[in-house]
Amino acid sequence: MPQQQRNPAFHLERWVAGFLLCVVLFGVLYLGAVRTGPGQLLDQMMQRTAAGTWNPLPELNAHRTWATVWILLPPALACLALGHQRGSHQRWLVLLCGAAVALGSNITTQLIKLVWSSRPALVSLSQEWPMNSLPSGHTTMAAGAAAAAFLICRPRDRAFWGVLAGIWAAGWGGYIYIEGWHLPSDMLAAYLVVAAWTLLGGAVVHHVEASDPQLAPLPAEPGIPGGRQAGLCLTLGVIGTAIGLAALLGPVARHGLAEATASPSPWLFMAGAALSSAPAFLLSAVLIPLFSSETRHLTRTARTRRPPR
Numbered sequence: 001m002p003q004q005q006r007n008p009a010f011h012l013e014r015w016v017a018g019f020l021l022c023v024v025l026f027g028v029l030y031l032g033a034v035r036t037g038p039g040q041l042l043d044q045m046m047q048r049t050a051a052g053t054w055n056p057l058p059e060l061n062a063h064r065t066w067a068t069v070w071i072l073l074p075p076a077l078a079c080l081a082l083g084h085q086r087g088s089h090q091r092w093l094v095l096l097c098g099a100a101v102a103l104g105s106n107i108t109t110q111l112i113k114l115v116w117s118s119r120p121a122l123v124s125l126s127q128e129w130p131m132n133s134l135p136s137g138h139t140t141m142a143a144g145a146a147a148a149a150f151l152i153c154r155p156r157d158r159a160f161w162g163v164l165a166g167i168w169a170a171g172w173g174g175y176i177y178i179e180g181w182h183l184p185s186d187m188l189a190a191y192l193v194v195a196a197w198t199l200l201g202g203a204v205v206h207h208v209e210a211s212d213p214q215l216a217p218l219p220a221e222p223g224i225p226g227g228r229q230a231g232l233c234l235t236l237g238v239i240g241t242a243i244g245l246a247a248l249l250g251p252v253a254r255h256g257l258a259e260a261t262a263s264p265s266p267w268l269f270m271a272g273a274a275l276s277s278a279p280a281f282l283l284s285a286v287l288i289p290l291f292s293s294e295t296r297h298l299t300r301t302a303r304t305r306r307p308p309r
Contacts, residue, residue, distance in 0.1 A: 051180025226292030240278025
Protein backbone atom coordinates (compact mmCIF):
# COMPACT_ATOMS: atom_id res chain seq x y z
CA MET A 1 0.00 0.00 0.00
CA PRO A 2 1.60 3.31 -1.05
CA GLN A 3 2.41 5.61 1.82
CA GLN A 4 0.54 8.88 1.79
CA GLN A 5 2.91 11.67 0.85
CA ARG A 6 3.37 14.26 3.55
CA ASN A 7 3.70 17.86 2.53
CA PRO A 8 7.00 19.03 4.05
CA ALA A 9 6.55 22.60 2.86
CA PHE A 10 4.07 23.90 5.37
CA HIS A 11 5.74 24.26 8.77
CA LEU A 12 3.02 25.81 10.89
CA GLU A 13 5.24 25.93 13.97
CA ARG A 14 7.57 28.42 12.29
CA TRP A 15 4.78 30.87 11.59
CA VAL A 16 3.31 30.52 15.08
CA ALA A 17 6.72 30.99 16.72
CA GLY A 18 7.39 34.09 14.64
CA PHE A 19 3.99 35.54 15.48
CA LEU A 20 4.48 34.95 19.21
CA LEU A 21 7.96 36.49 19.06
CA CYS A 22 6.50 39.66 17.54
CA VAL A 23 3.90 39.80 20.32
CA VAL A 24 6.58 39.41 23.01
CA LEU A 25 8.81 42.07 21.44
CA PHE A 26 5.83 44.41 21.21
CA GLY A 27 5.13 43.91 24.91
CA VAL A 28 8.75 44.59 25.86
CA LEU A 29 8.77 47.72 23.70
CA TYR A 30 5.52 49.00 25.21
CA LEU A 31 6.68 48.45 28.77
CA GLY A 32 10.07 50.06 28.15
CA ALA A 33 8.96 53.08 26.13
CA VAL A 34 5.60 53.86 27.75
CA ARG A 35 5.76 52.49 31.28
CA THR A 36 9.25 53.58 32.38
CA GLY A 37 10.55 57.08 33.07
CA PRO A 38 13.89 56.78 31.19
CA GLY A 39 12.08 55.26 28.20
CA GLN A 40 9.60 58.12 28.06
CA LEU A 41 12.32 60.73 28.48
CA LEU A 42 14.53 59.40 25.68
CA ASP A 43 11.57 58.84 23.37
CA GLN A 44 10.02 62.25 23.86
CA MET A 45 13.32 64.14 23.66
CA MET A 46 14.00 62.54 20.28
CA GLN A 47 10.54 63.60 19.10
CA ARG A 48 10.99 67.15 20.43
CA THR A 49 14.35 67.39 18.66
CA ALA A 50 12.82 66.29 15.35
CA ALA A 51 9.88 68.68 15.68
CA GLY A 52 12.23 71.60 16.26
CA THR A 53 14.75 70.76 13.52
CA TRP A 54 14.40 72.20 10.03
CA ASN A 55 14.47 69.74 7.14
CA PRO A 56 14.16 70.19 3.35
CA LEU A 57 11.43 67.56 2.94
CA PRO A 58 7.87 68.59 1.99
CA GLU A 59 5.83 69.32 5.09
CA LEU A 60 3.34 66.63 6.08
CA ASN A 61 -0.07 67.70 7.30
CA ALA A 62 -1.94 65.10 9.33
CA HIS A 63 -5.26 66.79 8.58
CA ARG A 64 -4.92 66.48 4.81
CA THR A 65 -5.52 63.29 2.89
CA TRP A 66 -2.71 63.60 0.37
CA ALA A 67 -0.19 61.98 2.72
CA THR A 68 -2.44 58.95 3.13
CA VAL A 69 -2.94 58.78 -0.64
CA TRP A 70 0.80 58.77 -1.29
CA ILE A 71 1.35 56.17 1.40
CA LEU A 72 -1.24 53.76 0.01
CA LEU A 73 -1.59 54.43 -3.71
CA PRO A 74 1.77 53.12 -5.06
CA PRO A 75 1.61 49.83 -3.07
CA ALA A 76 -2.06 49.41 -4.02
CA LEU A 77 -1.25 49.74 -7.73
CA ALA A 78 1.65 47.34 -7.28
CA CYS A 79 -0.66 44.81 -5.60
CA LEU A 80 -3.09 44.92 -8.53
CA ALA A 81 -0.27 44.45 -11.04
CA LEU A 82 1.29 41.62 -9.04
CA GLY A 83 -2.07 39.93 -8.58
CA HIS A 84 -2.51 39.95 -12.36
CA GLN A 85 0.64 37.82 -12.65
CA ARG A 86 -0.93 35.13 -10.52
CA GLY A 87 -2.89 32.23 -11.92
CA SER A 88 -6.63 32.67 -12.12
CA HIS A 89 -7.27 30.13 -9.34
CA GLN A 90 -4.87 31.94 -6.97
CA ARG A 91 -5.39 35.57 -7.85
CA TRP A 92 -8.36 36.43 -5.67
CA LEU A 93 -7.18 34.33 -2.74
CA VAL A 94 -3.79 36.02 -2.50
CA LEU A 95 -5.28 39.47 -3.15
CA LEU A 96 -7.76 38.85 -0.36
CA CYS A 97 -4.96 37.68 1.93
CA GLY A 98 -2.86 40.77 1.19
CA ALA A 99 -5.84 43.03 1.84
CA ALA A 100 -6.54 41.20 5.10
CA VAL A 101 -2.95 41.75 6.29
CA ALA A 102 -3.04 45.48 5.48
CA LEU A 103 -6.50 45.99 6.97
CA GLY A 104 -5.87 43.77 9.99
CA SER A 105 -2.65 45.60 10.82
CA ASN A 106 -4.37 48.98 10.77
CA ILE A 107 -7.34 47.79 12.81
CA THR A 108 -4.98 46.26 15.37
CA THR A 109 -3.04 49.51 15.66
CA GLN A 110 -6.18 51.54 16.27
CA LEU A 111 -7.52 49.03 18.79
CA ILE A 112 -4.26 49.12 20.74
CA LYS A 113 -4.38 52.91 20.95
CA LEU A 114 -8.04 52.73 21.94
CA VAL A 115 -7.52 50.20 24.73
CA TRP A 116 -4.30 51.79 26.05
CA SER A 117 -5.30 55.37 25.32
CA SER A 118 -3.49 57.06 28.20
CA ARG A 119 0.22 57.56 28.82
CA PRO A 120 1.35 57.70 32.47
CA ALA A 121 3.06 60.97 33.38
CA LEU A 122 6.41 59.62 34.58
CA VAL A 123 8.51 62.60 33.46
CA SER A 124 7.78 66.31 33.05
CA LEU A 125 7.67 65.97 29.25
CA SER A 126 4.71 63.58 29.57
CA GLN A 127 2.44 66.59 29.95
CA GLU A 128 3.25 67.48 26.34
CA TRP A 129 2.40 63.94 25.18
CA PRO A 130 -0.41 62.67 27.45
CA MET A 131 -2.03 60.24 24.99
CA ASN A 132 -0.64 56.90 23.91
CA SER A 133 0.41 57.17 20.25
CA LEU A 134 1.96 53.70 20.03
CA PRO A 135 1.83 52.24 17.36
CA SER A 136 2.00 54.87 14.60
CA GLY A 137 -1.06 54.66 12.37
CA HIS A 138 0.56 56.15 9.26
CA THR A 139 3.63 53.93 9.60
CA THR A 140 1.33 50.93 9.96
CA MET A 141 -0.42 51.97 6.74
CA ALA A 142 2.89 52.20 4.86
CA ALA A 143 4.34 48.96 6.21
CA GLY A 144 1.03 47.08 5.88
CA ALA A 145 0.55 48.12 2.25
CA ALA A 146 4.14 47.11 1.45
CA ALA A 147 3.63 43.77 3.23
CA ALA A 148 0.54 43.13 1.09
CA ALA A 149 2.63 43.51 -2.08
CA PHE A 150 5.25 41.20 -0.55
CA LEU A 151 2.62 38.49 -0.05
CA ILE A 152 0.81 38.92 -3.36
CA CYS A 153 3.84 38.78 -5.67
CA ARG A 154 4.96 35.52 -7.26
CA PRO A 155 7.15 33.36 -5.01
CA ARG A 156 10.21 33.78 -7.24
CA ASP A 157 9.92 37.59 -6.92
CA ARG A 158 9.27 37.73 -3.19
CA ALA A 159 12.85 38.41 -2.09
CA PHE A 160 13.04 41.44 -4.40
CA TRP A 161 9.71 42.77 -3.13
CA GLY A 162 10.85 42.16 0.43
CA VAL A 163 13.65 44.67 -0.13
CA LEU A 164 11.19 47.16 -1.63
CA ALA A 165 8.82 46.63 1.30
CA GLY A 166 11.63 47.40 3.73
CA ILE A 167 12.55 50.56 1.83
CA TRP A 168 8.93 51.76 1.70
CA ALA A 169 8.25 51.11 5.39
CA ALA A 170 11.59 52.50 6.58
CA GLY A 171 11.30 55.57 4.37
CA TRP A 172 7.88 56.54 5.69
CA GLY A 173 8.81 55.70 9.27
CA GLY A 174 11.83 58.00 9.09
CA TYR A 175 9.83 60.70 7.28
CA ILE A 176 7.08 60.66 9.91
CA TYR A 177 9.66 60.94 12.68
CA ILE A 178 11.49 63.82 10.99
CA GLU A 179 8.19 65.68 10.71
CA GLY A 180 7.70 65.26 14.47
CA TRP A 181 4.42 63.34 14.19
CA HIS A 182 5.40 60.39 16.35
CA LEU A 183 7.85 59.03 18.87
CA PRO A 184 10.45 56.55 17.56
CA SER A 185 8.90 53.74 19.61
CA ASP A 186 5.62 54.30 17.75
CA MET A 187 7.29 53.35 14.46
CA LEU A 188 8.98 50.32 16.00
CA ALA A 189 5.64 49.12 17.34
CA ALA A 190 4.01 49.60 13.93
CA TYR A 191 6.66 47.41 12.27
CA LEU A 192 6.04 44.64 14.81
CA VAL A 193 2.26 44.76 14.32
CA VAL A 194 2.67 44.46 10.55
CA ALA A 195 5.27 41.70 10.90
CA ALA A 196 2.90 39.66 13.09
CA TRP A 197 0.10 40.00 10.54
CA THR A 198 2.51 39.20 7.68
CA LEU A 199 3.40 35.92 9.36
CA LEU A 200 -0.27 35.04 9.73
CA GLY A 201 -0.88 35.96 6.10
CA GLY A 202 2.22 34.05 5.03
CA ALA A 203 0.89 30.84 6.55
CA VAL A 204 -2.32 31.22 4.53
CA VAL A 205 -0.54 32.15 1.30
CA HIS A 206 1.81 29.18 1.54
CA HIS A 207 -1.15 26.90 2.17
CA VAL A 208 -2.70 28.23 -1.06
CA GLU A 209 0.55 27.87 -2.99
CA ALA A 210 1.04 24.31 -1.76
CA SER A 211 -1.84 23.20 -4.01
CA ASP A 212 -0.35 24.80 -7.13
CA PRO A 213 1.45 22.26 -9.34
CA GLN A 214 2.77 25.08 -11.56
CA LEU A 215 4.45 26.97 -8.73
CA ALA A 216 6.99 29.44 -10.10
CA PRO A 217 10.23 28.21 -8.54
CA LEU A 218 12.83 30.37 -6.88
CA PRO A 219 15.94 31.13 -8.95
CA ALA A 220 18.63 28.52 -8.40
CA GLU A 221 21.23 29.98 -6.06
CA PRO A 222 23.62 28.49 -3.49
CA GLY A 223 23.08 28.89 0.22
CA ILE A 224 19.97 30.34 1.80
CA PRO A 225 17.19 31.19 -0.68
CA GLY A 226 16.84 34.95 -0.93
CA GLY A 227 20.13 35.27 0.91
CA ARG A 228 21.49 38.17 -1.13
CA GLN A 229 18.43 40.32 -0.65
CA ALA A 230 18.19 39.35 3.01
CA GLY A 231 21.88 40.16 3.42
CA LEU A 232 21.32 43.62 1.97
CA CYS A 233 18.43 44.27 4.36
CA LEU A 234 20.42 42.87 7.28
CA THR A 235 23.36 45.15 6.50
CA LEU A 236 21.17 48.25 6.27
CA GLY A 237 19.23 47.29 9.38
CA VAL A 238 22.24 46.47 11.54
CA ILE A 239 24.22 49.56 10.51
CA GLY A 240 21.24 51.88 10.95
CA THR A 241 20.19 50.41 14.28
CA ALA A 242 23.77 50.45 15.57
CA ILE A 243 24.14 54.12 14.60
CA GLY A 244 20.85 54.93 16.33
CA LEU A 245 21.72 53.14 19.53
CA ALA A 246 25.22 54.62 19.61
CA ALA A 247 23.89 58.14 19.06
CA LEU A 248 21.27 57.65 21.77
CA LEU A 249 23.13 55.72 24.45
CA GLY A 250 26.66 57.04 23.87
CA PRO A 251 25.94 60.52 25.30
CA VAL A 252 23.92 58.93 28.12
CA ALA A 253 26.84 56.69 29.09
CA ARG A 254 29.26 59.60 28.93
CA HIS A 255 27.28 62.41 30.55
CA GLY A 256 24.35 60.71 32.29
CA LEU A 257 20.68 60.60 31.37
CA ALA A 258 19.75 64.02 32.75
CA GLU A 259 22.52 65.94 30.98
CA ALA A 260 22.21 64.00 27.69
CA THR A 261 18.49 64.83 27.48
CA ALA A 262 18.63 68.35 28.90
CA SER A 263 18.22 69.93 25.45
CA PRO A 264 17.78 68.86 21.81
CA SER A 265 20.99 67.81 20.09
CA PRO A 266 22.10 66.42 16.72
CA TRP A 267 22.76 63.10 18.46
CA LEU A 268 19.12 62.80 19.51
CA PHE A 269 17.96 63.68 15.99
CA MET A 270 20.28 61.10 14.44
CA ALA A 271 19.21 58.46 16.95
CA GLY A 272 15.51 59.04 16.37
CA ALA A 273 15.80 59.02 12.58
CA ALA A 274 17.82 55.80 12.57
CA LEU A 275 15.68 53.96 15.12
CA SER A 276 12.47 55.01 13.36
CA SER A 277 13.53 53.48 10.04
CA ALA A 278 16.36 50.92 10.25
CA PRO A 279 14.43 48.20 12.19
CA ALA A 280 12.10 47.81 9.19
CA PHE A 281 15.07 46.38 7.28
CA LEU A 282 15.82 43.94 10.12
CA LEU A 283 12.31 42.52 9.84
CA SER A 284 12.67 42.20 6.06
CA ALA A 285 15.99 40.42 6.65
CA VAL A 286 14.12 37.81 8.72
CA LEU A 287 10.98 37.49 6.59
CA ILE A 288 12.74 37.14 3.22
CA PRO A 289 14.69 33.93 4.00
CA LEU A 290 11.77 32.50 5.98
CA PHE A 291 9.37 32.88 3.07
CA SER A 292 12.00 31.88 0.50
CA SER A 293 12.96 28.75 2.41
CA GLU A 294 9.34 27.66 2.66
CA THR A 295 8.86 28.35 -1.05
CA ARG A 296 11.87 26.21 -1.93
CA HIS A 297 10.27 23.32 -0.06
CA LEU A 298 7.05 24.01 -1.94
CA THR A 299 8.90 23.96 -5.25
CA ARG A 300 10.44 20.57 -4.50
CA THR A 301 7.09 19.17 -3.46
CA ALA A 302 5.36 20.54 -6.56
CA ARG A 303 7.97 18.92 -8.81
CA THR A 304 7.52 15.51 -7.21
CA ARG A 305 3.76 15.74 -7.62
CA ARG A 306 3.80 16.61 -11.30
CA PRO A 307 2.67 13.65 -13.40
CA PRO A 308 5.35 12.21 -15.71
CA ARG A 309 5.11 13.29 -19.32
